[in-house]
Amino acid sequence: AQSVTQLDSQVPVFEEAPVELRCNYSSSVSVYLFWYVQYPNQGLQLLLKYLSGSTLVESINGFEAEFNKSQTSFHLRKPSVHISDTAEYFCAVTPSYNTDKLIFGTGTRLQVFP
Amino acid sequence: DAGVIQSPRHEVTEMGQEVTLRCKPISGHNSLFWYRQTMMRGLELLIYFNNNVPIDDSGMPEDRFSAKMPNASFSTLKIQPSEPRDSAVYFCASSQSTGIDIQYFGAGTRLSVL
Numbered sequence: 001a002q003s004v005t006q007l008d009s010q011v012p013v014f015e016e017a018p019v020e021l022r023c024n025y026s027s028s029v030s031v032y033l034f035w036y037v038q039y040p041n042q043g044l045q046l047l048l049k050y051l052s053g054s055t056l057v058e059s060i061n062g063f064e065a066e067f068n069k070s071q072t073s074f075h076l077r078k079p080s081v082h083i084s085d086t087a088e089y090f091c092a093v094t095p096s097y098n099t100d101k102l103i104f105g106t107g108t109r110l111q112v113f114p
Numbered sequence: 115d116a117g118v119i120q121s122p123r124h125e126v127t128e129m130g131q132e133v134t135l136r137c138k139p140i141s142g143h144n145s146l147f148w149y150r151q152t153m154m155r156g157l158e159l160l161i162y163f164n165n166n167v168p169i170d171d172s173g174m175p176e177d178r179f180s181a182k183m184p185n186a187s188f189s190t191l192k193i194q195p196s197e198p199r200d201s202a203v204y205f206c207a208s209s210q211s212t213g214i215d216i217q218y219f220g221a222g223t224r225l226s227v228l
Contacts, residue, residue, distance in 0.1 A: 042222075043220050046217070090157060100164075101147070101162055101170065102159070106156035
């Protein structure tokens, strides 16, 4: 079975500072990995995903994540955050042989202060 | 497209009452997912359908919970009788296929059982 661990439940940062949200997964088979974002009072939205190919994937709003197979990690980074990035971020995994459902982590709340 | 539509947005009820949550997936999507989000347990998959057929309901907490998808454009999640521990935000999501395709989430129904 697969599992996802997001060690940081909350990450406070100042505006324009860099940020890293950590995600580690556990799986004995190859996986696909995702980051979803949930803005206040909204549903989740896909931020970026890794399926294959380049291990570095980017989103349209400046976030990037790198798939590290040896460390079983898929950390999310942004070099300079904005107030509008304040949200909850969820890492998710699905085994590549059976993509019926996503397994979500418990989420990390990113709070950006002015 | 209007996106995934959930109703009601908020529901307050008393213990023992029946609660019905509704979801209209995005037109053309053939997979539908019901999730529950709580502070303690994070985001949990309750059940998902593919082409209106329930595929995996292993996440449904107990017999008090039931879900139906009578057609491609409508699904319900029913709790009968409701209990205070059912208080949570319930999300519906849909995708064109399962897992690997982007899941589009509704805005959620915040349920409070008093």
